[in-house]
Amino acid sequence: MRIEDRVIRLVFKLLSSILYLLSSNCMPITGFEKFASLQDKIRLALEMCKTLRQDKERLEAELAQARDLLAEADTDNERLRSQVERLMTERDSMRGNIEAMLHEIAKLEMEAESLSR
Numbered sequence: 001m002r003i004e005d006r007v008i009r010l011v012f013k014l015l016s017s018i019l020y021l022l023s024s025n026c027m028p029i030t031g032f033e034k035f036a037s038l039q040d041k042i043r044l045a046l047e048m049c050k051t052l053r054q055d056k057e058r059l060e061a062e063l064a065q066a067r068d069l070l071a072e073a074d075t076d077n078e079r080l081r082s083q084v085e086r087l088m089t090e091r092d093s094m095r096g097n098i099e100a101m102l103h104e105i106a107k108l109e110m111e112a113e114s115l116s117r
Contacts, residue, residue, distance in 0.1 A: 010048055014041045 017037075 006052060007045075007049065010045055014045060017041065
């Protein structure tokens with residue numbers, strides 16, 4: 001859940017509680033008790049905001065670290081891709097050389113066979 005959503009839900013919950021307390025006929029609440037209750041809820045909201053801010057800072061640091069790791073992985077990926085391409089080019093070149101040598105060996109075997117007749 002996003003931080004903003006959590007704050008909105010908390011504020012809504014606080015306002016709902018305040019409205020309930022103000023409209024409640026079950027138990028008369030003095031002005032001081034209402035103020036103290038409101039003060040406690042505001043303190044709780046501030047603590048929640050502080051916690052959410054710390055979480056946000058921690059997550060932003062983790063995100064920056066993940067982005068750095070991703071950039072490093074991208075660099076490694078490019079380096080490895082070019083190395084693979086180079087090795088494939090070498091392999092194709094060697095394959096061509098081997099095929100040429102096998103062709104020459106076959107020609108020599110045919111010549112040797114024709115000379116031995």
